[in-house]
Amino acid sequence: MATETPVSSAVRSPIEGGNTLQRDSYYFLRSFVAGGVAGCCAKCTIAPLDRVKILLQAHNPHYKHLGVFSTLRAVPKKEGFLGLYKGNGAMMIRIFPYGAIQFLAFDYYRKFLNTQLGISGHVHRLMAGSMAGMTAVICTYPLDVVRARLAFQVTGDHRYTGIRNAFQTIYLKEGGTSGFYRGLTPTIIGMAPYAGFAFFTFGTLKSLGLAHFPDRLGKPSLDNPEVLVLKTHVNLLCGGVAGAIAQTISYPLDVARRRMQLGAVLPDADKHLSLTKTLKHVYTQYGIKKGLYRGLSLNYIRCIPSQAVAFTTYEFMKQVLHLN
Numbered sequence: 001m002a003t004e005t006p007v008s009s010a011v012r013s014p015i016e017g018g019n020t021l022q023r024d025s026y027y028f029l030r031s032f033v034a035g036g037v038a039g040c041c042a043k044c045t046i047a048p049l050d051r052v053k054i055l056l057q058a059h060n061p062h063y064k065h066l067g068v069f070s071t072l073r074a075v076p077k078k079e080g081f082l083g084l085y086k087g088n089g090a091m092m093i094r095i096f097p098y099g100a101i102q103f104l105a106f107d108y109y110r111k112f113l114n115t116q117l118g119i120s121g122h123v124h125r126l127m128a129g130s131m132a133g134m135t136a137v138i139c140t141y142p143l144d145v146v147r148a149r150l151a152f153q154v155t156g157d158h159r160y161t162g163i164r165n166a167f168q169t170i171y172l173k174e175g176g177t178s179g180f181y182r183g184l185t186p187t188i189i190g191m192a193p194y195a196g197f198a199f200f201t202f203g204t205l206k207s208l209g210l211a212h213f214p215d216r217l218g219k220p221s222l223d224n225p226e227v228l229v230l231k232t233h234v235n236l237l238c239g240g241v242a243g244a245i246a247q248t249i250s251y252p253l254d255v256a257r258r259r260m261q262l263g264a265v266l267p268d269a270d271k272h273l274s275l276t277k278t279l280k281h282v283y284t285q286y287g288i289k290k291g292l293y294r295g296l297s298l299n300y301i302r303c304i305p306s307q308a309v310a311f312t313t314y315e316f317m318k319q320v321l322h323l324n
Helices: 009-017 020-045 045-055 068-079 081-085 090-113 122-152 164-174 175-182 186-211 232-264 274-288 290-292 298-318
Strands: 218-220 228-230
Touching: 009 045, 020 045, 020 090, 020 298, 045 068, 045 081, 045 090, 045 122, 068 081, 068 298, 081 290, 090 122, 090 164, 122 164, 122 175, 122 186, 122 232, 122 298, 164 175, 186 228, 186 232, 186 274, 186 298, 228 232, 228 298, 232 290, 232 298, 274 290, 290 298
Parallel strands: none
Antiparallel strands: 218 228
């Protein structure tokens, strides 16, 4: 059995010496950091794949004739290696609060459903995950729109010069604040099953694994030996499975969301004014495989490591920041 990691006085003092409000604030801050770091690590891992996904989903004219892997090869040739990370700066600005809010909200909703409404078991994970995902999306959506616009640009064919310019242009030319919330409806609708099934699958696999195979799959937490956590490689596997299942269910809504976000950038922008119109247009114009599920193979490649790294990093940060 592993021994508990010593806690320095600097870490211990706000917990032991402060009042309830100080303790709650300190716990909130550490939880916020844990979720934010987890989100950033996950997105940095798959940033090039995210860029390619956006290019394919919206049929960028420079790459619309290419597939996933050919696009991955073509982007560095046309735009340089850093072209694979275009829009990643906006993504990092968005994903830290997104990841932080999502994991924080999940813990809060899970406890609320359990203690206040008496909902427990697997159902409360699904409900808490859905609500957490929607909460995080609403809070950070304008940054996601800007990131999508920047990632869609191709070197030599720029509409925006950077993050600040993208905010200014969208605000001035696309209806003010409402311009930052194009595609919010399909995002929320898509995020509900995605986040719900991701947290549900991971939480269920984790609880089943630790309940039935504690010696083979579990290990003592670094900050609390009495708490059993999954081994790192098991965490990665459970997170990957959770991401794959969640992505399959919600992918068509993700395609609609991206097209609505890109808005005026697309030549057929008038076809993407609502969720139903966008889904109907994509289905009519491109069909299911090349339209509603275009880029899904890439999403399997990206969502498995992304969710694996996100859940694994969060579980690790919980130990490092003494949240167990």
